[in-house]
Amino acid sequence: MAARITNAILRKHTAANTDTDMATLKYLASLTNNQEFLSRRPRILIVDDQVINIQTLYQIFADDHEVFMATSGQKALEFCRQTPPDLLLLDVMMPEMDGLEVCTRLKQEELTADIPVLFVTAQNDAGEESRALLAGGMDFISKPVNPDVVRARVKTHITLKLQHDLLKKLVFTDPLTGLANRRSFDNSYDKEWRHCQRYGKSLAILMIDIDCFKQYNDHYGHQQGDVCLAAVAACLDAGFRRPHDVVARYGGEEFICLMSECELGAAISKAESLLEAIVAQAIPHITSKVGEIVTLSIGVAATVPGNSEDRAALVAAADEKLYVAKQAGRNRVAS
Numbered sequence: 565m566a567a568r569i570t571n572a573i574l575r576k577h578t579a580a581n582t583d584t585d586m587a588t589l590k591y592l593a594s595l596t597n598n599q600e601f602l603s604r605r606p607r608i609l610i611v612d613d614q615v616i617n618i619q620t621l622y623q624i625f626a627d628d629h630e631v632f633m634a635t636s637g638q639k640a641l642e643f644c645r646q647t648p649p650d651l652l653l654l655d656v657m658m659p660e661m662d663g664l665e666v667c668t669r670l671k672q673e674e675l676t677a678d679i680p681v682l683f684v685t686a687q688n689d690a691g692e693e694s695r696a697l698l699a700g701g702m703d704f705i706s707k708p709v710n711p712d713v714v715r716a717r718v719k720t721h722i723t724l725k726l727q728h729d730l731l732k733k734l735v736f737t738d739p740l741t742g743l744a745n746r747r748s749f750d751n752s753y754d755k756e757w758r759h760c761q762r763y764g765k766s767l768a769i770l771m772i773d774i775d776c777f778k779q780y781n782d783h784y785g786h787q788q789g790d791v792c793l794a795a796v797a798a799c800l801d802a803g804f805r806r807p808h809d810v811v812a813r814y815g816g817e818e819f820i821c822l823m824s825e826c827e828l829g830a831a832i833s834k835a836e837s838l839l840e841a842i843v844a845q846a847i848p849h850i851t852s853k854v855g856e857i858v859t860l861s862i863g864v865a866a867t868v869p870g871n872s873e874d875r876a877a878l879v880a881a882a883d884e885k886l887y888v889a890k891q892a893g894r895n896r897v898a899s
Protein backbone atom coordinates (compact mmCIF):
# COMPACT_ATOMS: atom_id res chain seq x y z
CA MET A 565 0.00 0.00 0.00
CA ALA A 566 2.72 2.40 1.06
CA ALA A 567 4.60 1.67 -2.15
CA ARG A 568 1.48 2.35 -4.26
CA ILE A 569 0.86 5.69 -2.58
CA THR A 570 4.49 6.68 -2.97
CA ASN A 571 4.42 5.76 -6.62
CA ALA A 572 1.21 7.69 -7.25
CA ILE A 573 2.69 10.82 -5.65
CA LEU A 574 5.88 10.31 -7.59
CA ARG A 575 4.02 10.03 -10.90
CA LYS A 576 2.01 13.19 -10.22
CA HIS A 577 5.05 15.13 -9.09
CA THR A 578 7.07 14.01 -12.09
CA ALA A 579 4.32 14.84 -14.53
CA ALA A 580 3.95 18.38 -13.12
CA ASN A 581 7.67 19.07 -13.14
CA THR A 582 8.14 17.57 -16.53
CA ASP A 583 5.42 19.70 -18.14
CA THR A 584 7.13 22.88 -16.93
CA ASP A 585 10.59 21.60 -17.80
CA MET A 586 9.49 20.51 -21.25
CA ALA A 587 7.96 23.94 -21.94
CA THR A 588 11.26 25.56 -20.93
CA LEU A 589 13.20 23.10 -23.05
CA LYS A 590 11.01 23.67 -26.09
CA TYR A 591 11.40 27.41 -25.66
CA LEU A 592 15.19 27.06 -25.46
CA ALA A 593 15.18 24.67 -28.39
CA SER A 594 13.21 27.12 -30.52
CA LEU A 595 15.63 29.92 -29.57
CA THR A 596 18.52 27.82 -30.81
CA ASN A 597 16.46 26.45 -33.69
CA ASN A 598 17.42 23.05 -32.38
CA GLN A 599 15.48 20.81 -34.76
CA GLU A 600 17.37 17.79 -33.51
CA PHE A 601 15.98 18.22 -30.00
CA LEU A 602 12.47 19.06 -31.18
CA SER A 603 12.22 15.97 -33.33
CA ARG A 604 14.03 13.15 -31.56
CA ARG A 605 13.45 10.79 -28.63
CA PRO A 606 15.94 10.74 -25.73
CA ARG A 607 18.70 8.14 -26.17
CA ILE A 608 19.53 5.78 -23.29
CA LEU A 609 22.38 3.28 -23.12
CA ILE A 610 21.87 0.32 -20.75
CA VAL A 611 25.08 -1.38 -19.66
CA ASP A 612 24.91 -4.73 -17.87
CA ASP A 613 26.69 -8.06 -18.35
CA GLN A 614 23.40 -9.88 -17.62
CA VAL A 615 21.04 -9.78 -20.61
CA ILE A 616 18.01 -10.41 -18.38
CA ASN A 617 18.71 -7.14 -16.50
CA ILE A 618 19.01 -5.26 -19.79
CA GLN A 619 15.66 -6.67 -20.90
CA THR A 620 13.93 -5.49 -17.71
CA LEU A 621 15.13 -1.93 -18.21
CA TYR A 622 14.52 -2.07 -21.97
CA GLN A 623 10.84 -2.82 -21.37
CA ILE A 624 10.52 0.19 -19.08
CA PHE A 625 11.93 2.65 -21.61
CA ALA A 626 11.42 1.23 -25.10
CA ASP A 627 8.10 3.03 -25.74
CA ASP A 628 9.32 6.60 -25.52
CA HIS A 629 13.12 6.38 -25.71
CA GLU A 630 15.70 5.12 -28.13
CA VAL A 631 17.31 2.34 -26.11
CA PHE A 632 20.78 0.91 -26.78
CA MET A 633 22.56 -1.89 -24.95
CA ALA A 634 26.12 -2.88 -24.09
CA THR A 635 27.17 -6.02 -22.25
CA SER A 636 30.63 -4.84 -21.14
CA GLY A 637 32.34 -1.67 -19.93
CA GLN A 638 34.61 -1.58 -22.96
CA LYS A 639 31.68 -1.75 -25.40
CA ALA A 640 29.90 0.98 -23.44
CA LEU A 641 32.93 3.31 -23.71
CA GLU A 642 33.20 2.69 -27.45
CA PHE A 643 29.50 3.40 -27.95
CA CYS A 644 29.64 6.63 -25.91
CA ARG A 645 32.66 7.93 -27.86
CA GLN A 646 30.97 7.27 -31.19
CA THR A 647 27.40 8.40 -30.45
CA PRO A 648 27.07 9.90 -26.97
CA PRO A 649 23.66 8.99 -25.47
CA ASP A 650 21.59 11.35 -23.30
CA LEU A 651 21.92 9.03 -20.30
CA LEU A 652 23.64 5.85 -19.15
CA LEU A 653 22.10 3.19 -16.91
CA LEU A 654 25.21 1.43 -15.66
CA ASP A 655 25.60 -1.77 -13.70
CA VAL A 656 28.26 -1.53 -11.00
CA MET A 657 29.45 -5.16 -10.87
CA MET A 658 30.77 -6.33 -14.23
CA PRO A 659 33.74 -8.56 -15.09
CA GLU A 660 36.90 -6.99 -16.65
CA MET A 661 35.86 -3.35 -16.27
CA ASP A 662 33.35 -2.50 -13.55
CA GLY A 663 30.84 0.35 -13.67
CA LEU A 664 32.94 2.65 -11.46
CA GLU A 665 35.86 2.39 -13.89
CA VAL A 666 33.58 3.04 -16.88
CA CYS A 667 32.13 6.13 -15.21
CA THR A 668 35.57 7.46 -14.21
CA ARG A 669 36.82 7.11 -17.79
CA LEU A 670 33.73 8.78 -19.27
CA LYS A 671 34.19 11.77 -16.96
CA GLN A 672 37.83 12.15 -18.03
CA GLU A 673 37.03 12.58 -21.72
CA GLU A 674 35.64 15.86 -23.04
CA LEU A 675 33.27 14.20 -25.50
CA THR A 676 31.61 11.98 -22.89
CA ALA A 677 32.06 13.94 -19.64
CA ASP A 678 28.55 15.47 -19.73
CA ILE A 679 26.65 12.18 -20.12
CA PRO A 680 24.68 11.60 -16.89
CA VAL A 681 25.42 8.19 -15.36
CA LEU A 682 22.84 6.43 -13.17
CA PHE A 683 24.23 3.39 -11.41
CA VAL A 684 21.96 0.36 -11.11
CA THR A 685 23.13 -2.17 -8.55
CA ALA A 686 22.07 -5.12 -6.43
CA GLN A 687 24.45 -3.97 -3.67
CA ASN A 688 22.81 -1.84 -1.09
CA ASP A 689 25.62 -0.53 1.05
CA ALA A 690 26.41 3.11 1.69
CA GLY A 691 30.10 2.60 0.86
CA GLU A 692 29.34 1.52 -2.67
CA GLU A 693 26.82 4.33 -3.14
CA SER A 694 29.36 6.94 -2.11
CA ARG A 695 32.06 5.37 -4.35
CA ALA A 696 29.61 5.49 -7.27
CA LEU A 697 28.78 9.13 -6.65
CA LEU A 698 32.46 10.04 -6.20
CA ALA A 699 33.23 8.39 -9.54
CA GLY A 700 30.90 10.95 -11.14
CA GLY A 701 27.56 9.09 -11.01
CA MET A 702 24.44 11.29 -10.80
CA ASP A 703 22.22 8.79 -9.02
CA PHE A 704 22.10 5.30 -7.59
CA ILE A 705 19.20 2.89 -8.22
CA SER A 706 18.78 -0.45 -6.42
CA LYS A 707 17.91 -3.76 -8.07
CA PRO A 708 15.34 -5.13 -8.40
CA VAL A 709 14.27 -1.86 -9.97
CA ASN A 710 10.92 -0.26 -9.29
CA PRO A 711 9.72 0.82 -12.78
CA ASP A 712 8.04 4.02 -11.55
CA VAL A 713 11.06 5.10 -9.55
CA VAL A 714 13.57 4.40 -12.30
CA ARG A 715 11.35 6.09 -14.91
CA ALA A 716 10.96 9.19 -12.72
CA ARG A 717 14.68 9.47 -12.01
CA VAL A 718 15.64 8.95 -15.63
CA LYS A 719 13.14 11.62 -16.73
CA THR A 720 14.58 14.13 -14.27
CA HIS A 721 18.17 13.51 -15.33
CA ILE A 722 17.39 13.54 -19.05
CA THR A 723 15.51 16.82 -18.65
CA LEU A 724 18.50 18.33 -16.83
CA LYS A 725 20.87 17.00 -19.47
CA LEU A 726 18.87 18.44 -22.35
CA GLN A 727 18.60 21.79 -20.55
CA HIS A 728 22.34 21.72 -20.06
CA ASP A 729 22.96 20.95 -23.74
CA LEU A 730 20.63 23.68 -24.93
CA LEU A 731 22.05 26.29 -22.55
CA LYS A 732 25.55 25.37 -23.67
CA LYS A 733 24.45 25.86 -27.25
CA LEU A 734 22.93 29.26 -26.40
CA VAL A 735 26.06 30.38 -24.58
CA PHE A 736 28.45 29.36 -27.36
CA THR A 737 26.45 30.09 -30.54
CA ASP A 738 25.91 33.34 -32.40
CA PRO A 739 22.11 33.54 -32.78
CA LEU A 740 22.06 35.36 -36.12
CA THR A 741 24.39 33.08 -38.05
CA GLY A 742 24.39 29.85 -36.02
CA LEU A 743 28.20 29.93 -36.04
CA ALA A 744 30.38 29.65 -32.94
CA ASN A 745 30.49 32.97 -31.10
CA ARG A 746 33.58 34.73 -29.80
CA ARG A 747 33.43 33.00 -26.42
CA SER A 748 33.38 29.65 -28.14
CA PHE A 749 36.22 30.72 -30.43
CA ASP A 750 38.35 31.78 -27.45
CA ASN A 751 37.87 28.34 -25.85
CA SER A 752 38.80 26.51 -29.05
CA TYR A 753 41.75 28.81 -29.67
CA ASP A 754 43.10 28.03 -26.22
CA LYS A 755 42.74 24.31 -26.76
CA GLU A 756 44.23 24.23 -30.27
CA TRP A 757 47.06 26.56 -29.27
CA ARG A 758 48.11 24.12 -26.54
CA HIS A 759 47.69 21.17 -28.90
CA CYS A 760 49.91 22.71 -31.61
CA GLN A 761 52.41 23.88 -28.99
CA ARG A 762 52.71 20.33 -27.61
CA TYR A 763 53.25 18.74 -31.02
CA GLY A 764 55.26 21.57 -32.65
CA LYS A 765 52.59 22.13 -35.34
CA SER A 766 51.61 25.32 -37.14
CA LEU A 767 48.34 27.06 -36.28
CA ALA A 768 46.71 29.50 -38.71
CA ILE A 769 44.16 32.30 -38.29
CA LEU A 770 42.01 33.86 -41.01
CA MET A 771 40.42 37.22 -40.20
CA ILE A 772 37.56 37.86 -42.61
CA ASP A 773 35.54 41.01 -43.23
CA ILE A 774 32.69 41.72 -45.65
CA ASP A 775 33.59 44.56 -48.01
CA CYS A 776 31.62 47.82 -47.87
CA PHE A 777 29.02 46.36 -45.55
CA LYS A 778 27.99 49.79 -44.28
CA GLN A 779 26.92 50.64 -47.84
CA TYR A 780 25.09 47.30 -48.02
CA ASN A 781 23.05 48.13 -44.93
CA ASP A 782 22.49 51.69 -46.09
CA HIS A 783 21.17 50.52 -49.45
CA TYR A 784 19.31 47.28 -48.65
CA GLY A 785 18.37 47.93 -45.00
CA HIS A 786 19.63 46.39 -41.77
CA GLN A 787 17.29 43.41 -41.95
CA GLN A 788 18.55 42.41 -45.38
CA GLY A 789 22.04 43.02 -43.98
CA ASP A 790 21.31 40.32 -41.40
CA VAL A 791 20.21 37.94 -44.16
CA CYS A 792 23.44 38.67 -46.01
CA LEU A 793 25.53 38.00 -42.88
CA ALA A 794 23.80 34.63 -42.41
CA ALA A 795 24.41 33.70 -46.07
CA VAL A 796 28.10 34.61 -45.84
CA ALA A 797 28.39 32.63 -42.58
CA ALA A 798 26.84 29.53 -44.17
CA CYS A 799 29.21 29.79 -47.13
CA LEU A 800 32.26 30.11 -44.87
CA ASP A 801 31.10 27.24 -42.68
CA ALA A 802 30.68 24.99 -45.72
CA GLY A 803 34.32 25.64 -46.59
CA PHE A 804 35.65 23.81 -43.55
CA ARG A 805 35.49 20.04 -43.01
CA ARG A 806 38.22 19.16 -40.53
CA PRO A 807 36.83 18.60 -37.02
CA HIS A 808 39.32 20.91 -35.26
CA ASP A 809 38.82 23.87 -37.59
CA VAL A 810 36.53 26.57 -36.22
CA VAL A 811 34.60 29.29 -38.03
CA ALA A 812 33.23 31.94 -35.69
CA ARG A 813 31.52 35.31 -35.83
CA TYR A 814 34.07 37.60 -34.27
CA GLY A 815 32.15 40.87 -34.27
CA GLY A 816 29.60 42.75 -36.43
CA GLU A 817 30.51 41.78 -40.02
CA GLU A 818 33.80 40.17 -39.08
CA PHE A 819 34.48 36.42 -38.98
CA ILE A 820 37.47 34.46 -37.76
CA CYS A 821 38.67 30.98 -38.73
CA LEU A 822 41.03 28.82 -36.75
CA MET A 823 42.96 26.17 -38.66
CA SER A 824 44.74 23.71 -36.41
CA GLU A 825 47.87 21.89 -37.68
CA CYS A 826 47.92 24.14 -40.73
CA GLU A 827 50.89 25.86 -42.44
CA LEU A 828 50.67 29.40 -43.81
CA GLY A 829 50.57 28.21 -47.46
CA ALA A 830 47.57 25.93 -46.89
CA ALA A 831 45.76 28.68 -44.95
CA ILE A 832 46.30 31.13 -47.85
CA SER A 833 44.88 28.56 -50.32
CA LYS A 834 41.87 28.08 -48.07
CA ALA A 835 41.35 31.86 -47.83
CA GLU A 836 41.48 32.16 -51.62
CA SER A 837 38.94 29.39 -52.06
CA LEU A 838 36.64 31.18 -49.59
CA LEU A 839 36.87 34.39 -51.65
CA GLU A 840 35.91 32.38 -54.75
CA ALA A 841 33.05 30.66 -52.96
CA ILE A 842 31.53 34.00 -51.93
CA VAL A 843 31.93 35.43 -55.42
CA ALA A 844 30.22 32.30 -56.79
CA GLN A 845 27.23 33.07 -54.54
CA ALA A 846 26.83 36.35 -56.46
CA ILE A 847 24.93 38.09 -53.65
CA PRO A 848 23.92 41.47 -55.16
CA HIS A 849 25.63 44.56 -53.67
CA ILE A 850 25.20 47.36 -56.16
CA THR A 851 26.73 50.04 -53.95
CA SER A 852 29.97 48.15 -53.29
CA LYS A 853 33.18 49.89 -54.34
CA VAL A 854 34.53 46.51 -55.48
CA GLY A 855 31.92 45.24 -57.92
CA GLU A 856 28.18 44.66 -57.86
CA ILE A 857 28.28 41.61 -55.61
CA VAL A 858 29.27 40.87 -52.02
CA THR A 859 33.01 40.22 -51.61
CA LEU A 860 35.37 39.56 -48.71
CA SER A 861 38.80 40.68 -47.58
CA ILE A 862 40.89 38.19 -45.63
CA GLY A 863 44.02 38.55 -43.51
CA VAL A 864 46.02 35.36 -42.86
CA ALA A 865 48.71 34.62 -40.27
CA ALA A 866 50.24 31.40 -38.97
CA THR A 867 52.75 30.38 -36.33
CA VAL A 868 54.12 27.40 -34.47
CA PRO A 869 52.92 28.32 -30.96
CA GLY A 870 55.61 29.33 -28.48
CA ASN A 871 54.89 31.21 -25.28
CA SER A 872 51.34 32.20 -24.44
CA GLU A 873 51.78 35.95 -25.22
CA ASP A 874 52.04 34.99 -28.90
CA ARG A 875 48.42 33.93 -28.71
CA ALA A 876 47.08 37.49 -28.92
CA ALA A 877 49.86 38.43 -31.34
CA LEU A 878 48.72 35.84 -33.91
CA VAL A 879 45.18 37.26 -33.99
CA ALA A 880 46.63 40.79 -34.17
CA ALA A 881 48.85 39.73 -37.09
CA ALA A 882 45.86 38.34 -39.02
CA ASP A 883 43.97 41.57 -38.26
CA GLU A 884 46.87 43.67 -39.60
CA LYS A 885 46.91 41.60 -42.78
CA LEU A 886 43.17 42.16 -43.13
CA TYR A 887 43.84 45.90 -43.03
CA VAL A 888 46.47 45.44 -45.75
CA ALA A 889 43.91 43.58 -47.92
CA LYS A 890 41.40 46.43 -47.44
CA GLN A 891 44.02 49.05 -48.31
CA ALA A 892 45.06 47.13 -51.41
CA GLY A 893 41.52 47.34 -52.84
CA ARG A 894 39.45 44.62 -51.01
CA ASN A 895 38.23 41.27 -52.42
CA ARG A 896 41.66 39.80 -51.75
CA VAL A 897 43.84 37.83 -49.34
CA ALA A 898 46.86 39.36 -47.59
CA SER A 899 49.44 37.41 -45.61
Ligand SMILES: Nc1nc2c(ncn2[C@@H]2O[C@H](COP(=O)(O)OP(=O)(O)OP(=O)(O)O)[C@@H](O)[C@H]2O)c(=O)[nH]1
Pocket residue numbers: 740773774775776777778779781785786787788789790793815816817890894
Ligand atom coordinates in the same frame (compact mmCIF):
# COMPACT_ATOMS: atom_id res chain seq x y z
N1 LIG B 1 22.84 44.13 -40.69
C1 LIG B 1 23.82 44.09 -39.80
N2 LIG B 1 24.84 44.95 -39.91
C2 LIG B 1 25.83 44.89 -39.00
C3 LIG B 1 25.83 43.95 -37.95
N3 LIG B 1 26.97 44.16 -37.23
C4 LIG B 1 27.66 45.16 -37.81
N4 LIG B 1 26.98 45.63 -38.89
C5 LIG B 1 27.31 46.72 -39.78
O1 LIG B 1 28.51 46.48 -40.49
C6 LIG B 1 28.99 47.75 -40.96
C7 LIG B 1 30.49 47.76 -40.90
O2 LIG B 1 30.91 48.93 -41.47
P1 LIG B 1 32.43 49.40 -41.55
O3 LIG B 1 33.16 48.93 -40.34
O4 LIG B 1 32.43 50.86 -41.85
O5 LIG B 1 33.05 48.58 -42.72
P2 LIG B 1 32.61 48.40 -44.22
O6 LIG B 1 31.48 49.30 -44.64
O7 LIG B 1 32.36 46.94 -44.42
O8 LIG B 1 33.91 48.87 -45.00
P3 LIG B 1 35.20 48.04 -45.28
O9 LIG B 1 35.36 47.05 -44.15
O10 LIG B 1 36.31 49.04 -45.30
O11 LIG B 1 35.03 47.37 -46.60
C8 LIG B 1 28.34 48.82 -40.09
O12 LIG B 1 27.43 49.56 -40.87
C9 LIG B 1 27.59 48.01 -39.04
O13 LIG B 1 26.37 48.63 -38.65
C10 LIG B 1 24.71 43.06 -37.86
O14 LIG B 1 24.62 42.23 -36.96
N5 LIG B 1 23.75 43.17 -38.79
